[in-house]
Amino acid sequence: MKSRKSGVSRVSTGIASLNKLVGGFKEKSINLVIGGAGSGKTIMAMQFLIDGIKKGEKGVYITFEEKKDKTYSDMLSFGLDLEKYEKENKFVFFEYTPEQVKRIITEGGGEIESIIEKIKARRIVIDSISSFVLLYKDELARREAALFLFELINKWNCTALLTAQVIEEEKIFSELGFEVDSIIILYHAKRKGIRKRGLEILKMRGTKIPQKTFPFEITNKGIVVNTRGIFII
Ligand SMILES: Nc1ncnc2c1ncn2[C@@H]1O[C@H](COP(=O)(O)OP(=O)(O)O)[C@@H](O)[C@H]1O
Ligand SMILES: [Mg+2]
Known part of the structure; x- marks a missing residue:
């Protein structure tokens, strides 16, 4: 359920132990999860979406990197049945090239917006945003594209989780971090x-964050x- 902390509505991150630390994500916020390959970004993103679905908040997952069949079977090992939610119109999986997303964004939302409005999605994931950001040559253009995307997400009334590969960590921080x-x-x-x-929770607006970096495990839950x-380390 939604909870209140620091005066704003919070939505569960999908990870009970993380909720305990920060109270959840702020409703309609944009949250960035950064990590290397195999660090757990996709699992975290899916936990966030499925948590929403279980609470009546439908979810949209946009990816440039993950394959649908593989992701569905991987997530079954955590007991997450994406196919079932897809059939119930509670979840939509979009496989796009970064160029397609660039076009959709230029169109002001296009196909993504239609689906979000149709199923009344409240949570959105873009996994990962790195290759999209890298389509734009200079820093200013990247920043503008990111801002435009964030404005769209705000317009859609969704809480968003975006992932980013760590290779371009410095760039991601300077272009999206603020x-x-x-x-x-x-x-x-x-x-x-x-x-x-x-x-590590590096930043969370309006929230007292822990100074510590915590160990975590990926379990069958x-x-x-x-x-x-x-x-x-
Ligand atoms: N059922 C599972 N139990 C424990 N660990 C798992 C399980 N499934 C996947 N993992 C671990 O999670 C890692 C992949 O996480 P993933 O979210 O796909 O990473 P990323 O998206 O950051 O590349 C795998 O490399 C594996 O070590
Ligand atoms: Mg991944």
Whole structure:
């Protein structure tokens, strides 16, 4: 359910332990999840969408990188049946090229907007935004495109989760970091031959955020953050 913290409505992130730390995402906010390959971005994004569906908030997932069949079977291992929700018109999976999204955005929403309005979606994921941002050559153009996209998301009354690959971390920070409402970093770092996962809340507007980076695990129920631990590598 929606909860109130710091005077604004919050929506569940889909991860109980993360909700405990920050109270959830702000309703209608734009949230950026940054991490390398295999860090858990897609799992987090899907947990966010399915959580919404279970609470009556329909979801739209837009991807440039993930394949539908593969994603559906991967998510089944967490007990998330995307096919079922798709058949019930509660969930839509869009596989686009970055160029297609660029065109749709230039058109002011196009096909994406029609579907969002048709099913009355309240949550949207773009996984990942990196390749889209890189379509634009200079920083100003990237920033403008991102702002335009964010304005569309606001118009659609959706709470958004955008993922970004870490390779362009510096660029993503300078181009998107100031515009989004929150930034979460997923680490998957190796020390002495062992990789560990960590989650850091780098920014969340209007929210007191923890100073610590937390260890987390991917279990058969999805992401579980150890809110008592500290991620040290
Ligand atoms: N059922 C599962 N149990 C535990 N770990 C899993 C499970 N399914 C996937 N994973 C882990 O999650 C990782 C992929 O997460 P994913 O969200 O796809 O990463 P990203 O989107 O950041 O590339 C895999 O590399 C694997 O280690
Ligand atoms: Mg992914």
